[in-house]
Amino acid sequence: MEQKIVELLQKVRPMLQADGGDVEFISFDEKTGVVKVRLQGACGSCPMATLTLKNGIEKYLKEALPQITAVEKI
Numbered sequence: 001m002e003q004k005i006v007e008l009l010q011k012v013r014p015m016l017q018a019d020g021g022d023v024e025f026i027s028f029d030e031k032t033g034v035v036k037v038r039l040q041g042a043c044g045s046c047p048m049a050t051l052t053l054k055n056g057i058e059k060y061l062k063e064a065l066p067q068i069t070a071v072e073k074i
Helices: 002-018 049-064
Strands: 021-029 034-041 070-073
Touching: 002 021, 002 034, 002 049, 034 049, 049 070
Parallel strands: 034 070
Antiparallel strands: 021 034
């Protein structure tokens, strides 16, 4: 499962990098379905980071892998 998540994040990464940011996979909890990521670069301090995380990354991952219930940043 973690490998699938990493592969999906690789598809999102170019959009974030285009704006000077990036995303790093940290962990996946199989019991809760929560993915933890670290937003880096410009994404780490951007006021729109929460929208990017919830409306972009989380939505994309949940559509691809229904086992995912949420994506949280650390």
